[in-house]
Amino acid sequence: MKTAKWFCLLLAAGLSGCVGYHTGPTNGQAAGARSVRVDYFENQTLEPQLVVAVNRALKKRLQQDGTYTLESHDKADLIVTGEITEFLRSGISYQPGDVLTVKDYSLQITANLKVTDRATGKAILEQEVTGNTVVRVGNDFTVGQRRAVPLIADHFARLAADLIVDGPWPAPPAEGP
Numbered sequence: 789m790k791t792a793k794w795f796c797l798l799l800a801a802g803l804s805g806c807v808g809y810h811t812g813p814t815n816g817q818a819a820g821a822r823s824v825r826v827d828y829f830e831n832q833t834l835e836p837q838l839v840v841a842v843n844r845a846l847k848k849r850l851q852q853d854g855t856y857t858l859e860s861h862d863k864a865d866l867i868v869t870g871e872i873t874e875f876l877r878s879g880i881s882y883q884p885g886d887v888l889t890v891k892d893y894s895l896q897i898t899a900n901l902k903v904t905d906r907a908t909g910k911a912i913l914e915q916e917v918t919g920n921t922v923v924r925v926g927n928d929f930t931v932g933q934r935r936a937v938p939l940i941a942d943h944f945a946r947l948a949a950d951l952i953v954d955g956p957w958p959a960p961p962a963e964g965p
Contacts, residue, residue: 824857825864831871832873841940845944849945853953856952872897874898877895893933893936894921896918897944899916901914
């Protein structure tokens with residue numbers, strides 16, 4: 789009898805921890821009810837690796853979220869495009885006793901994100917999004933920056949996917965009976 793009471797108490801405590809948890813889409817739509825296509829962004833910076841990294845990271849985030857089905861052709865309900873406008877790097881810490889040798893860099897990517905409804909051609913979201921990260925460069929700046937690009941792209945993609953998924957547009961029309 790004592791064991792049953794403890795079991796019920798532990799079960800109630802365990803379940804109460806999940807009270808605010810919500811599975812599936814957070815925008816009120818059924819998972820996969822609409823589709824999205826992510827086009828390659830325009831790159832206005834001198835960093836050539838950014839376009840592929842941003843495209844890959846954004847597609848991955850949208851797939852992981854599951855709200856939209858990812859499409860690669862003209863069938864998508866929403867079309868995501870953008871323009872990478874800035875790639876900034878600034879030193880935030882330096883080698884002890886050497887104010888010219890950077891130890892850690894802050895890297896930042898800024899892009900204008902645009903989501904268009906394919907059926908109407910109307911832009912339903914246009915917003916600037918900035919992703920950033922800090923990277924320790926060590927002795928080789930080029931290698932450090934190359935390692936940081938996927939991290940910046942992932943941070944950007946996380947912010948952009950949240951905007952796309954929980955965007956301000958209406959839910960799709962309900963299907964007939």
